[in-house]
Amino acid sequence: MNTQPDAQDFQHKDTAGAHLVRAIPTARPETPVSEVITQLSGQIFDCADTVFVTDAAGRLEGIVRINDLLAHGTRTVAEIMEPEHEAVSRGADQEDIAKLAIRLNMIVVPVVDDAGRLIGAVPPEALFRILRDEHMEDLQRLAGIGAHHAGPDAALDAPIRNRLARRLPWLVFGLLASTLVTLVMVRFEETLASHVTVAFFVPALVYIAGAIGSQAVSVAVRGLATHDVSISALLRDEIVIGLGIGAALGVLSGLGVLIGFGDARLSLAVGLAVLCGGAISSLVGFALPWVFQRLGSDPALGSGPICTVIQDASSLLIYFAAVSLLIL
Structure with a gap:
């Protein structure tokens, strides 16, 4: 798998492409678990919480959580993996990624291309960051404050004119209403x-x-x-x-x-x-x-x-x- 970031990954900061990492562990379904553990040993990954199971063409077939991998050394990957695991596309909105992670109790979310081939994953630290940003954004919108293009953190340090421009429209509407x-x-x-x-x-x-x-x-x-x-x-x-x-x-x-x-x-x-x-x-x-x-x-x-x-x-x-x- 290509571990170098793609330029289009950073074009939209609120999508999966902006958060994904590419250096992740993968395995084939027929591979013995003991062999996978040996292959992973000594390697450095951007995210090693989950092993992603792919076929010969690189299409995602399932996942194996690292604790399950270590607990079943005598079996094959296919026997312990979670099959047909849901994934997101590179252009998926970060809010949808967070919802998927919560709904399926996922600690890492796989990212695939249009053909279903694994291209990376959104790691736990990114999921936490997404959840925090979405929460902050919702709090600001609940208060009638417009979203900042650079995210809720940047909104707190934005110039006074920018902060005024994001707050005033809804307040003017409220005054008229x-x-x-x-x-x-x-x-x-x-x-x-x-x-x-x-x-x-x-x-x-x-x-x-x-x-x-x-x-x-x-x-x-x-x-x-x-x-x-x-x-x-x-x-x-x-x-x-x-x-x-x-x-x-x-x-x-x-x-x-x-x-x-x-x-x-x-x-x-x-x-x-x-x-x-x-x-x-x-x-x-x-x-x-x-x-x-x-x-x-x-x-x-x-x-x-x-x-x-x-x-x-x-x-x-x-x-x-x-x-x-x-x-x-």
Whole structure:
């Protein structure tokens, strides 16, 4: 196998080609394990955690983990290898590589060409680096910060103008979209003017909606990154959890309003707003990242200003509607 790096491996830093190493141990299926151990002895590899099994043409047929190799010295490679092992192409996105490694519990990911011939592998240290970079990138996108072309680490040391340019667009969008919340407030201006105490609870309702939605977004992004998790089951669970959290916080807030203000109808309106707002925030916080993924965008972008505006506006609409029905 050619152990020299290919120039095209470095053209796209977020692909398998940028992370692969070529000096890796290989063996043929019919070779005795004892012979393989002897052949590997004294050699230096870029990654020696796994022995890759190939046919005469160099096509990947399976893998043998090094601990299995050392434990079965009297058998052949074919008898102990994991056959038909999944691999990635040189142009595979690094996020897909990390997902594959997690799903199959892999410590190293083989890389093959279009004909299925082994050309290298993504080693454990690269997998750790990919997972960390993807995690950092998702955290930045959850906060509404655009990705840096050189990666999340470079984003922290980027010039101030660059950092400003990556943060400002989503915040401008949030500012413009917040007019929806303003319109809701204007719509119920008379209610606020005639019952000033109604306005006291708006900050708490907005906070609760945002907090519940943020938790739902985190669960959604994590669920979408894991192929073996049922999204429909997670959605159902999040709605139930949102209702449960809303019910618990609604009872607590309603009792607080009743004790502090002595107004049963206002306490009921606040409690209902928290209950329904919690359910809606969970639904929006979970569903929006899923919609982004279906549209081909990063699901982490379904958080930040977009979720916040929708959750705030819906919670206030429910609250003012409850106030209008119960108090006016």
